[in-house]
Amino acid sequence: MSDQVVVVGGGPVGLWLAAELELGGVRAVVVEERAERDERSRALTVHPRTLEVLASRGAHGPFVAEGVPLPGGHFGVLEGRLDFRGLDSPFPYTLALPQARTEELLEAHARAVGARVLRGHRVTGLTEHPGSVTVHVDGPEGALDLEAAYVVGCDGARSTVRQAAGIEYRGTPSTVLGWLGDVVLDRPPAPGYSHFGGRGTLMAVPMPGGLHRLVGITPDDVTTAWPGDLTLDELRAKTVSLAGDDFGMRDPVWLSRYGNATRLAETYRKGRVLLAGDAAHQHFPAGGVGMNVGIQDAANLGWKLAATLRGAPEGLLDTYHVERHPVGAALTEGSRAQVALMTAFTPEGLSLRALLSGMITGLPAVNDQLAARVSALDVAYPPADPDAHPLTGTRAPDTAVPGTGLFALLRADAHLLLDLTGESAADLDRLRTPRLAVHSAAPDRAPASWAGVEAALIRPDGHVDWATDHASPARLAVAADALNLSLH
Template sequence: MNHQVVVAGAGPVGLWLAAELRRCGITVAVVERRTGRDPRSRALTVHPRTIETFASRGVHGPFVGEGMPLPGGHFGVLESRLDFRRLPSPFPYTLALPQERTEALLEQQALDSGADILRGQEVTGLTDGPDHIDVHVTGPRGDSTLRAAYLVGCDGARSTVRQAAGIDYPGTPSTVLGWLGDVVLDEPPAAGYSYFGPAGTLMAVPMPGGLHRLVGITPRDLTTTWPGDLTLDELRENVIAMAGTDFGLRDPVWLSRYGNATRLAARYRRGRVLLAGDAAHQHFPAGGVGMNVGIQDAANLAWKLAATLNGWAPDTLLDTYHAERHPVGANLTATSRAQVALMTAFTPEGLDLRHLLAGLITTLPDLNDHLAAQVSSLAVAYPPAAPDAHPLTGTRAPDLAVGHTGLFALLRADSYLLLDLTGDPARPLGTWSRPGLRVHAGTLRTPPADWSGIRAVLIRPDGHVAWAGTHGDDTALRADLARALATTHRP
């Protein structure tokens, strides 16, 4: 077998997946048709949960160092912006960081960890074997075949892997065209500038390197007819119509149009083929969430693939990837469509609706917090298998202070973390010696209210709670933990 896992696509999703697999000792090849990174940065926003994911592997520093922190985000370009500073995260902000730099940092991680990145080659098909999958690849030297245990399609909305696997991709067609221009502005507006009115919607987002991204929609963009490529003159005309000035825009680096076609893969797994990122879900880029949700797909999938291949997880573990992430994709596509409706509400009735919702975000802090947590993926919780599970089960574990360190610093890609919070070193819970499990005894400094009374907690490699125990009786606590471990680990 050439590699244990072949990943199609060297975008942010495929690269994070590859690096995570290598942290678990899994051999991986990334097949990418481009010979180099795309200098055009489709994604610009790195959300709090993505930064937390990087922090849980100790690699967040370069992203935070290079990115431009922004205190909030938008929902449907409403006039009241979401305040991310209220989020319960050590990173209560978004980072403005061009995708090209995100990819460069992630690619270096993947290479440093030992992943093979095969550029200038493209996956063209697949053939299932009894205990493997043959991945057909074409490149400058002709056709070849890579044999692997699993193939993951991270190859975008037109995914060859998804099509070759025969996975349906239902959804709704494009009815709206958005546009963007990465340009120099000689007279830039204040940070956070946005406009919405009968003339359309416009946002100006500062970018590193002295650029601004101008994004928007006009009423004439509510169409199913492709009008041709965006020109600098059209961009200037659109901006002046809404802002009354072109902000001295010049020297475009990238001009583009994009539609609101929205699709969700019927299955995220078919046998030895799995999907992540845009190969699994396509949507209008509202709020800059697409890349971030894709990286969370990879975070969920990587440790499950590794645990299965390394032999310490039950055979059913991989089935939970679709069960957990498909609902997240469904929520993503529905929320994106809702934002498109708000972003194209140019009628008097639509403007009144927008004004009403913006006022609610301002006057109801809980609504702000709910939407901010949803947009940032901090609210994602996976349903527990047991009906009597503790309410924390499936939720994201925050970066709690555990003794003299933070929780994120204790997480590893290749193992669950069992936190023994009983506070009695003479009766440790860590008598289980098995692969895929690490034990840390400590106490929580200032635990949040929903962690009150927790005596032990089992945390997955992706930072979600697998089990939480509150039994005051040590024998009952150990028995409950044993039952939990029976569902997460082989005997």
């Protein structure tokens, strides 16, 4: 058996993971039940941290070129909008881009780096062995078995992989039904439009191709009863009731309802089975964070799984659950909090919303904290060593490297050793290995949290593995040797 990974699910999460594995030197095959790409776009928003992840592989260009940039986001559809423009990122905004196009771009990227994508193939079960796992598949030409070192379920909230592995998926059932319509608006509202009042909430988001997405909730939607499929007439009536205008809506491309069932996998890894994206965490799509967190799951898992298959110690792969499960827990908690705000239609609820909205607009620290949370720029992984440098586990900003920026130097198959004194280029060059890239340059404007840092080791996913305020050729050599011994 060749070292390979079967990725189940050909959505954005599975496609990005497959590409990361291939770039890490591991064969990957994506198994997708749909024969054709679903043109209905559940996800619409690409957040700053996801754009940074894409930029770390040079894949961000088409997204930035085609997406509609918006200067911020929202938390619970509060009237005070989150302002992303002050974020320390090359992408201080959100992009509106339909998931169908995101998938198309990511599939092209995955195929370009060598991943196979099997469409029209449905996974029916798994058989795990001491040194491998067999994935049972029904395809257009009949049943087949794929043997691999690992299988990763990126196959959504109803994950066949998760169920076959017997991983618990606990949480709360749906009590609220949101609705959406992708339509043409002849009289669209201004970008960033949102309304909230006692009769409900409504947002309008511009999309490429001349469409707008209308999303909302009314008090009647706080229910456990399914009222039937959404119709254009119902969407029009709800919009007029909330906005006083239907904005000239016509030609619907997609009409849908969705619930707030919220669940989190008990573990992201069980033996040779791993989970990412909605297979690991399900929640109400508040703020459009779901797809983004899933792609960030894949960014964390991809390099670790590839390194494990190259011979790195087994414990490295266990850190995937250790690091990402708390992120999933924070995601589900934040989603529940936003649902509470989005359904606060009583006078008391409206007062609470007004109070919190005023804090966002009046207290920059509140805006900055929520913006960092929603954008995922605040995600940091607690280091195993309590005496580690404070930067250990944090996301390294692009501004940590002058000129090219940090992201242009990152690779899926190697760590990056930075000399921030700009004085050790010769010493660094002899430390270079296939798994260690090196760069020496003094930053012209280091972020405040990086003041005094003289060297840092950056993981393939852009998080700090090690840092020091006292660099020397000897210390850099020790860090490089420790890395090469652990990652091969």
